[in-house]
Amino acid sequence: MQPAYYENFDEIQKKLWSMLDDAVINRDSPFRIPVFICANQNNIDGRIVVLRKTDKENNVLQFHTDLRSPKVNILKKNNNASLVFYDKEEKIQLRVKVICEINNKNSVSEDSWKKTQHISRRCYLQMMRLVLFQSSQRQA
Numbered sequence: 001m002q003p004a005y006y007e008n009f010d011e012i013q014k015k016l017w018s019m020l021d022d023a024v025i026n027r028d029s030p031f032r033i034p035v036f037i038c039a040n041q042n043n044i045d046g047r048i049v050v051l052r053k054t055d056k057e058n059n060v061l062q063f064h065t066d067l068r069s070p071k072v073n074i075l076k077k078n079n080n081a082s083l084v085f086y087d088k089e090e091k092i093q094l095r096v097k098v099i100c101e102i103n104n105k106n107s108v109s110e111d112s113w114k115k116t117q118h119i120s121r122r123c124y125l126q127m128m129r130l131v132l133f134q135s136s137q138r139q140a
């Protein structure tokens with residue numbers, strides 16, 4: 001029998017958000033390390049990031065990065081970006097178009113900083129908050 005989310009958009013959304021929520025706390029989740037793609041004119045680049053926070057009510061996904069990362073400058077010029085997730089076992093690809101918000105030295109970054117393990121703090125001087133504006137369909 002097919003899962004409920006095969007044919008029903010609400011169920012698809014529920015399923016995807018549950019996979020995203022799980023990825024934040026489950027180190028083994030394939031959704032934990034999506035590819036983040038951003039672009040400035042012809043300079044288009046993708047890289048793996050770690051999903052750190054989800055907020056379904058506000059359509060927000062969050063990851064951390066270093067202030068010195070080249071993608072910070074790219075996003076200052078063009079804050080439209082994309083996140084791509086794939087779960088091999090579930091056979092689910094999720095492509096999310098996002099508008100990026102850079103948070104640094106504000107309540108959002110302070111809150112995340114407090115929750116970041118000491119070992120990870122060395123990696124990051126800055127944190128980004130990705131505002132999700134469109135989610136994509138499930139693909140088998």
Ligand SMILES: Cc1cc2nc3c(=O)[nH]c(=O)nc-3n(C[C@H](O)[C@H](O)[C@H](O)COP(=O)(O)O)c2cc1C
Nearest residue numbers: 033047048049050051063064065066068069070071
């Ligand atoms: C498993 C894994 C997790 C990573 N997580 C992050 C991350 O959360 N944030 C980040 O900025 N870079 C992360 N990276 C490094 C990026 O993939 C990339 O190499 C780095 O950010 C420099 O690229 P950029 O500054 O041009 O984006 C991760 C890499 C790997 C392999």
